[in-house]
Amino acid sequence: xxxxxxxxxxxxxxxxxxxxxxxxxxxxxxxxxxxxxxxxxxxxxxxxxxxxxxxxxxxxxxxxxxxxxxxxxxxxxxxxxxxxxxxxxxxxxxxxxxxxxxxxxxxxxxxxxx
Amino acid sequence: xxxxxxxxxxxxxxxxxxxxxxxxxxxxxxxxxxxxxxxxxxxxxxxxxxxxxxxxxxxxxxxxxxxxxxxxxxxxxxxxxxxxxxxxxxxxxxxxxxxxxxxxxxxxxxxxxxx
Numbered sequence: 001x002x003x004x005x006x007x008x009x010x011x012x013x014x015x016x017x018x019x020x021x022x023x024x025x026x027x028x029x030x031x032x033x034x035x036x037x038x039x040x041x042x043x044x045x046x047x048x049x050x051x052x053x054x055x056x057x058x059x060x061x062x063x064x065x066x067x068x069x070x071x072x073x074x075x076x077x078x079x080x081x082x083x084x085x086x087x088x089x090x091x092x093x094x095x096x097x098x099x100x101x102x103x104x105x106x107x108x109x110x111x112x113x114x
Numbered sequence: 115x116x117x118x119x120x121x122x123x124x125x126x127x128x129x130x131x132x133x134x135x136x137x138x139x140x141x142x143x144x145x146x147x148x149x150x151x152x153x154x155x156x157x158x159x160x161x162x163x164x165x166x167x168x169x170x171x172x173x174x175x176x177x178x179x180x181x182x183x184x185x186x187x188x189x190x191x192x193x194x195x196x197x198x199x200x201x202x203x204x205x206x207x208x209x210x211x212x213x214x215x216x217x218x219x220x221x222x223x224x225x226x227x228x229x
Contacts, residue, residue, distance in 0.1 A: 030215075031214055031215025032215070033215050033216065033217075035217075035219075040123070040221055040222075041221060042118075042120075042205055042219035042220050042221045042222050043205065043217070043219040044219070045216060045217070045218075048215055048216055049215075050214075050215065058216070088157065090159065092159075092215075092217075093215075094214060094215045096214055096215075101147040101149075101164070101209050101211070101214060102149075102161055102164065103159075103161075103215065103217060105158070105159035107156075107157060107158055108157045108158075108159075
């Protein structure tokens with residue numbers, strides 16, 4: 001019963017390096033999203049997807065790319081990491097039309113950019 | 115655009131007592147959900163309670179209850195009989211019912227329950 005799985009849980013990068021945060025869910029959820037958490041600012045939406053092949057920008061999309069080739073996977077790419085991207089990242093999923101509207105979150109990935 | 119505001123960055127409460135966390139939001143929408151999420155030191159996001167805007171009755175889940183004031187756009191969380199395990203960061207969140215999967219979070223309130 002995996003739910004939403006994020007990898008890696010911790011990562012240290014140097015400025016300018018690239019990396020991909022992986023997110024997979026096994027609940028056949030249509031909606032998937034990425035948030036970043038910074039002290040005093042709560043969680044802010046980076047990108048989201050309403051289904052395979054469909055993505056859109058959230059509140060803070062700059063510096064991040066996403067794609068959704070399958071229902072299960074929603075990777076987040078940092079093409080050229082910057083210190084401002086040091087944060088904790090959460091992936092979440094939910095079912096379209098679900099009455100409760102509840103999001104299911106991964107355990108988070110702590111990224112440090114030096 | 116919707117916004118969510120939590121004006122209490124930190125709160126503390128004695129074990130077994132009651133505490134109320136405040137949340138206000140701004141929206142022009144009529145159909146939406148409101149949530150309280152708990153984030154313990156493990157970092158996991160845990161849903162505490164949910165309120166549908168069309169319901170007048172306040173949601174309750176065991177020791178957790180909300181005071182939902184739609185006209186005032188207020189959504190406070192009351193924790194009764196506080197336990198040490200309630201120590202966590204608490205986030206208030208808003209979701210437009212037509213934008214499933216997109217949550218707008220408040221800044222968070224760090225709650226400490228003291229023995």
